[in-house]
Amino acid sequence: MEMKKIAVIVEEIGQNYQSAILNGISDGAAEFNFNIAAFSSLSGNIKNPRHELGELNIFDLPDFSRFDGAILLTNTLSSKHMAAELVERINKAGIPAVSIDKDLPSFYHIGIDNKTAMRCMTEHMINTHGYRNFAYISGPAYNSESSDRLAAFCTVLQEHGLNLAADAVYYGDFRSPSGKDAIEHFKEYLDEMPQAIICANDVMAASAITSLTGMGYMVPDDIAVTGFDNTYNRHNFQVELTSVERPLGLSGRLACKMLHNHFCGYPQERNIKLNMSVHFTESCGCRHNALSDIRELKEINCRNYANFENLQNYMTLLNRMSTQLEACNSFDDYISTMKKTAVEIHPEEFYFCLCDNWDSESPVYNPSASNNTEVTVPSTYTENVYVPIAYVNGEFAECSKIRSRDILPEAAFSGTKGRLYYVTPLHFGERCFGYMAVRSSKIKFQNIMFETLCINICNSLENLRKLMCLEYALKKMGDFYARDTFSGIYNRNGFVQATEELYKNCLEEKRNIMVMFIDLDGLKQINDTFGHATGDHAICEIADVLRNTCNRNEIYCRFGGDEFIVFGADYSESEAELLTKRINENIKKVNNSKKNPFELSASTGYFIDIPKQGEDIFYFVTEADKKMYNEKRQKKLSRRLRLSGQDIPKA
Incomplete structure (x- = not known):
């Protein structure tokens, strides 16, 4: 079967949940000979609406009619409007698509039985440990998986005759700050802190444990905490986290397999429910399952030190890159410095794609505004993009302009082995500069440092744009001083x-x-x-x-x-x-x-x-x-x- 191009839609690749699924998709790309472009927003914890708009703009880039299939990590999409628009565009393109976790009627679906998993967790906390006073940290109310988990938790409490205070449920967003915010909420509004806190995912659970420890509570001696998804390496935290273990990597690989089966015409079910298991350990009170092997502890310490050393090296690179980019006074200097950075991060491929109007100071009129008078900044991708950097397998290739709907130059999709490219936005606030595309087996995309790298590049690009606009304005002012306004020759x-x-x-x-x-x-x-x-x-x-x-x-x-x-x-x-x-x-x-x-x-x-x-x-x-x-x-x-x-x- 000929090489197929697959679009993946995902927000916040820096989270363990997303990265685990993406690793599975990467394996599937190689196995089923797919070339995959993962359009990735890094929005989440910035708390800047203008920045969020610029990040989400990356999902306007793919022309799905140019792809053979699509995979959506639907639970990661924070904007319901954006999610609905993406589904509509994919359906309009008429390509097969797989939704991971959220069941969409027109898509293939891979998920788990969230209610059964949460029921098992909650019953264990009641029947095995005898907890009676609970609080719950939920994901967004509109998220189907989040609502299923909360519903199952509440049902089990009702079956055991247990009441839940109105302020004992906190709605977060699956991100780390929600765990901290929830603990502060419970501390302020509950008459007494609960015996146990059930969390809708591991990220919020880990943050909650850190906050509780900071307040002087011992986990699980004073308050027990559980997670969901088993995305945190349980041995890398202060207590091993009780969680629901689910095959996230398998979800990504199976999404590729379902598309492969569709292309080949093989019969298959539209809906796949994966098995999961609850892993009871230290944070819920099951101390007998806690880690005790000294050899494994040494391996963990060694791995953690290696990770810390990698972070230090990455931070040094980021600091050096930031200072060098800030010192650039021209576009040529900037691109030369970016090329050095491209070499240092060791990607297999790196493409730096800029819109035709990235350096423009010209106003753009909002077509949705009354009388077309509302001035905005360029916030959409231009028909063509300039590619000043195309780094492929250790060499810089010449590449002028490509159509933005093609995403990458022809050389990018010419390999015989399936590849996965991360496509991330270049922007400052809502101002659209273009995008980057990276293929690499060495860069840790789930690392916060990659997000920092992207933000530093975007900020330095805006600084350069402003410098270029300032120089142009000064030249124009000089022309006004030195040029005759009638004839254009010297005054x-x-x-x-x-x-x-x-x-x-x-x-x-x-x-x-x-x-x-x-x-x-x-x-x-x-x-x-x-x-x-x-x-x-x-x-x-x-x-x-x-x-x-x-x-x-x-x-x-x-x-x-x-x-x-x-x-x-x-x-x-x-x-x-x-x-x-x-x-x-x-x-x-x-x-x-x-x-x-x-x-x-x-x-x-x-x-x-x-x-x-x-x-x-x-x-x-x-x-x-x-x-x-x-x-x-x-x-x-x-x-x-x-x-x-x-x-x-x-x-």
Whole structure:
């Protein structure tokens, strides 16, 4: 069977639950020859709504019609609206999909019997340990697995005639801070602390134990605690955690197998319920199951030290990368530094993809706003993305632009062995920069350090964008100071700045300079006859003539009103005469085009000399102005004589 492309949707890959399933999906990708793009939001504990919007934007990126199948870790999606939209888009694409844990009617489903597992846990706490006073830390009320576990817990209490105080249930979000918040809630609102706290997952249970210990409670001597999912390595915590053990890795592999069976046309059930078992140990009071093998304890200590050392090395890399990226003053410097980082994190593949407008300061109008007047920042992926970094198997590959709907360059999906790519957003707040895609067997994606790496990259990218925008704004301000707003050529300020260094060199090296003064003839008559807008156009026509004529590195400007100046170094009389001739010829070309209602005309005069100490450039301007004035006076005299029929005297 040909290689299939599978999209995976998951939030918070830094959690053990997600990483265990993703490891299973990775195994399935290799086994069934799938290439997988895992679109991964790192949102969760930041508590910044704008940051959350930017993270969730990654789920707008996949065009599911470009994939052969999809896998959703539906319980990880914090936004019900986003989850519903993803399901609708996948159904519209007409591809097979698997939902892990939450049963969606149109999808294949892999889950467990949450009610039976929680019933077993709760009955053990009542019948084996004799607990009667309980509290419960739940996941979100809208989450189906969370509600099933809570319902089973409450049913068992009712069957045993046990009451549950109204404030004895705390609704969290399956994340670590919920455990701490729940303990503080119970401490404040319950008349007395419970004998046992049942938790809907291990992450909240571990946090609850830490908070209880900080308050002086002993677990399980004072308060027993249980978890669910068995995602925490029970030997890596202060007490071994009683939990429900479930085959999370198998869930990921089976999701791939169900898609494989679908592609091959093999018959299969839509719904798979996996076995689970409750692991009773230290935190519920079953001390006889606690770890006692000294050899295993030594192995745990060794493993923990190795993990700590890896974290230290990763933190050193992050600190070094952050400081280096913050020091970048240009996009080229930034990409060069990012390439060094790409090498240091040792990925098999690394792609850095930027939207066409990532560095834009231009406003975007919200199409959903009334009258289309609400200004926002770019928050969607552009049709094409630029790929300044494509690192493949130890080498940097050349890659210009790709379509964002293709996600990765062609080289990424060309392997014969199934691959899993993590696709994470690049953004600052809701401003969309692009995305990164990483394939690696060495990076610990479930490590908080990977999230820190992504945040540091995004923050430094925003700093660079602001620096580039600031430099652009300063350049524009400089242009306003140095450029004539009508014609776009230098104004008097810009002329002085542009000629300063060259004039100084000519003074020191005793080189000739030439200054030509040009005055537009008859501007008042043009304004009076055709209006000031036409007069402004006449000024711009002279500026265009200078653009087309001055091709020997001359510096020219609109000196003011209808006056223009040309400055040139190392000019001779013959060269100045030639420049005057060419200016007049180009003026004649404008007139011959018949595009203007007026006849364009200008008077010129130039002055050439070697500058002397005490003379500045305005000395030359004044002398050139005198020459120009003589020519203009000669023109006026000639015109009067022609009108009177007299002979025109030679100058």
